[in-house]
Amino acid sequence: MIVCVKVVAAKVAVTSHVGDFSARWVGDPRPKSGDCIDVEVSLGHHSLTWGADICAAPVGAERGLIERDGTYIMTGLAKGADEGGGLFVLVAPDCLVLLTVGGACPRDLDETLVVARSDICELYPTNL
Numbered sequence: 001m002i003v004c005v006k007v008v009a010a011k012v013a014v015t016s017h018v019g020d021f022s023a024r025w026v027g028d029p030r031p032k033s034g035d036c037i038d039v040e041v042s043l044g045h046h047s048l049t050w051g052a053d054i055c056a057a058p059v060g061a062e063r064g065l066i067e068r069d070g071t072y073i074m075t076g077l078a079k080g081a082d083e084g085g086g087l088f089v090l091v092a093p094d095c096l097v098l099l100t101v102g103g104a105c106p107r108d109l110d111e112t113l114v115v116a117r118s119d120i121c122e123l124y125p126t127n128l
Helices: none
Strands: 002-008 011-016 019-025 036-043 054-056 064-068 071-081 086-092 095-102 113-118 121-125
Touching: 036 095, 064 086, 071 095, 086 113
Parallel strands: 019 064, 019 121
Antiparallel strands: 002 011, 002 036, 011 019, 036 121, 054 113, 064 071, 071 086, 071 113, 086 095
8 A cells, every 4th residue: 555654753644545544653664754655554453353343334334544533444345354364355446454353253254345443553664
């Protein structure tokens, strides 16, 4: 995901095609204000719990990543699950995120719009 950033203390303010939000930057090199860079997104430090932190999105929800009152809300189209408890979520045509889901996650989620919430969002430099 390509983002343009403004550095604000320990966080970076992000403007991107999936939403505008601030997040903690992890890794080197640390971006400078005005940089447009490719990043990886991490939502939460723990497994998300189906039915609590992640669930089917309400009708009419739009895909994207926003920050509201200290909570990060990521909405996207489920694109399958892996055997380790990961759920692939397509947030935008060029932004696929792997979320770790603990507990019982329905296996028939393909093409279901889901929403995940966390109080933690981190950005990393893309390691290609």
